[in-house]
Amino acid sequence: MPGINKVTLDSEQQNRGLSVRFRLLAIALLPMLVVLPLLLGIAVVRWSDKFDKLLISKVNGDITIAHQYLSRILEHSSEKIQAIGASASFARELGLNRRQNLIAFLESSRSDLGFDFLYLISARGQIISALPPSGFAAPRRDWPVVSAAINGTATAVIDIFEGSDLKALSPALADQARMDLVPTKAAVKTERTVETRGMVVHTATPVTLDGEKSALVGGILLNRNLQFIDTINDLVYQKASLPEGSQGTATLFLEDVRVSTNVRLFEDVRALGTRVSAIVRSTVLDKGLVWLDRAFVVNDWYISAYEPIVDSGGKRVGMLYVGFLEKPFQTEKYTTLAVIAIAFLLVTGVTVPIFLNWVRSIFKPLERMAVTISEVEDGNLSARTGPVSNRGEISKVARHLDSLLGQLQQRDREQRNWARELNSRVDERTRELQEANQRLEATTQQLIVSEKLAAIGEITAGIAHEINNPIAVIQGNLDVIRETLGVQVEQSQTEFRLIDDQVHNIHMMVTKLLQFARPDEFAGYVDHQNPNEVLTDCLLLVQHLLNKVEIKVSRRHRTDRQIMMNRTELQQVLINLFVNAIHAMPSGGELTLSTYDQDSDERTGLVIEVTDTGKGIPKAVINKVFDPFFTTKQSEGTGLGLSISQTLITRHGGTITAKSEDGAGATFSVWMPEAT
Numbered sequence: 001m002p003g004i005n006k007v008t009l010d011s012e013q014q015n016r017g018l019s020v021r022f023r024l025l026a027i028a029l030l031p032m033l034v035v036l037p038l039l040l041g042i043a044v045v046r047w048s049d050k051f052d053k054l055l056i057s058k059v060n061g062d063i064t065i066a067h068q069y070l071s072r073i074l075e076h077s078s079e080k081i082q083a084i085g086a087s088a089s090f091a092r093e094l095g096l097n098r099r100q101n102l103i104a105f106l107e108s109s110r111s112d113l114g115f116d117f118l119y120l121i122s123a124r125g126q127i128i129s130a131l132p133p134s135g136f137a138a139p140r141r142d143w144p145v146v147s148a149a150i151n152g153t154a155t156a157v158i159d160i161f162e163g164s165d166l167k168a169l170s171p172a173l174a175d176q177a178r179m180d181l182v183p184t185k186a187a188v189k190t191e192r193t194v195e196t197r198g199m200v201v202h203t204a205t206p207v208t209l210d211g212e213k214s215a216l217v218g219g220i221l222l223n224r225n226l227q228f229i230d231t232i233n234d235l236v237y238q239k240a241s242l243p244e245g246s247q248g249t250a251t252l253f254l255e256d257v258r259v260s261t262n263v264r265l266f267e268d269v270r271a272l273g274t275r276v277s278a279i280v281r282s283t284v285l286d287k288g289l290v291w292l293d294r295a296f297v298v299n300d301w302y303i304s305a306y307e308p309i310v311d312s313g314g315k316r317v318g319m320l321y322v323g324f325l326e327k328p329f330q331t332e333k334y335t336t337l338a339v340i341a342i343a344f345l346l347v348t349g350v351t352v353p354i355f356l357n358w359v360r361s362i363f364k365p366l367e368r369m370a371v372t373i374s375e376v377e378d379g380n381l382s383a384r385t386g387p388v389s390n391r392g393e394i395s396k397v398a399r400h401l402d403s404l405l406g407q408l409q410q411r412d413r414e415q416r417n418w419a420r421e422l423n424s425r426v427d428e429r430t431r432e433l434q435e436a437n438q439r440l441e442a443t444t445q446q447l448i449v450s451e452k453l454a455a456i457g458e459i460t461a462g463i464a465h466e467i468n469n470p471i472a473v474i475q476g477n478l479d480v481i482r483e484t485l486g487v488q489v490e491q492s493q494t495e496f497r498l499i500d501d502q503v504h505n506i507h508m509m510v511t512k513l514l515q516f517a518r519p520d521e522f523a524g525y526v527d528h529q530n531p532n533e534v535l536t537d538c539l540l541l542v543q544h545l546l547n548k549v550e551i552k553v554s555r556r557h558r559t560d561r562q563i564m565m566n567r568t569e570l571q572q573v574l575i576n577l578f579v580n581a582i583h584a585m586p587s588g589g590e591l592t593l594s595t596y597d598q599d600s601d602e603r604t605g606l607v608i609e610v611t612d613t614g615k616g617i618p619k620a621v622i623n624k625v626f627d628p629f630f631t632t633k634q635s636e637g638t639g640l641g642l643s644i645s646q647t648l649i650t651r652h653g654g655t656i657t658a659k660s661e662d663g664a665g666a667t668f669s670v671w672m673p674e675a676t
Contacts, residue, residue, distance in 0.1 A: 225252075245325070284308050554590060581668075595607065
């Protein structure tokens, strides 16, 4: 398997060449271009992840501070109202039982301590209120914080007051709480257009009024309470706590509506009435989880923290938010990554050429040796590596390779000479065997044909003679009958004529059989014949057949040679081929007649070709077309035409062959030796 061995050797040598070169390149470049970028990439990814987690950690700390401040507001509100209820001044006013003085005291305390409303309520529902500027009506009495205070427990919670509740306390509070809703991107769709509810720091402490349990109740409305939200923002995001360009924000949500915020909708317009995104609402209000992630806030992305706010009934009624603008941090992060990438590229640009120069001094000689080996594989055994600049082991390998190639070239030259001589002898012997085989095949074929013709000739001659005797008897008896009948023969003239015609047909058939069986007895004289002229004569004889169908005749005469043959016999052969071709094209077609020079077996000669465009001859029967009595025309013909034609052509030293493809027409070729 020399071919397979060579391919395997080529593949192994190529793999070795690639292995050496690329291993050297890998040794030089892998640390700088693969390992270092990989480690750097891992470090950058980890740093980026840590950076993002640090931002989340910071906003988590921020929400913790805001939560503590809100809790402190609740505690401080409870402490302040407890201090009022436990004060000597409050006890003195209760003891004097002067309503106007008590109301004045409560109003003074409300104003001094920053409450939006402050009132006394007994278990029976008696109310004494500090009157805000816009008046006071009967508030709700079923607040849990009020009930707890009447039962002896001071508490401070966040409660949501309906617009009517606020209006009952003070129309001014209802006006402060009311705000129009602003359509907000990514928020849950709603048909509401205005928010009238208020988020209130609601606190109460137990007191005694006229000898019965009562409660001192106060509250601070957080809607539009900018001091409250700005204080949270100042506590969480102190000066210099964020990079330049960033901005800290804080917001108090009543459900998903911003009721107090320092987030700006425009430059000087706070985003009051805008709403939180649907995903944040679902996470915080619906599921009760704390949101620690980036979020879209009004018109930009912020690192955000949201936590739910629960009212006195345990229901999630709002959210507390703090966050800072993400963009400055992302800008700093990407700037840092860009600096790292540029620094890496600069270092790589400086160091890689140095490494490549070192490696080139090693793999350049190896490449020269690889090229030399490739040239030798391609047949150039005189290829040599020559001296190399490297004076180490590679130089020794190069010299040794050149020495081995010299020995290989010498041995190859000797083997080629021996192989050339051997091939010459084998070719000569093979040619002799082929010629002998061809002669043997031709002789065998001729013997088979001769035996067939001889056998058929004997049978045919016997049959012809046997048929001739009855025909002679029939013909003689017909003549006797005519003489016997005399003038009465005219009455059956038609029947006698038919019998004569059929007897004549039988006689002609017998004549053809004898011509096939003993062609020598029917041969006429031979003479020089021009095949082109004979073709013209034959076309005239079959013109009536050509006129029956649309058959186009094409002629291509490219020979001036002549043949030695009886003209009638040549016409018989050609007309038979014409008729067969016409019968093969019942719907029309093209009949091509060609003549050209062709030598065979060192004899000069010419070829006459008859080609049709008919249905062709199936491969299964093309080798039988010259057999006697074989026909493809079913009821037409005797099957002797081609057999007789072959006999006539063969007798004059020629050959006739057929080639065809089923459905693509047929070509019959007659080769005849040139007349001398």
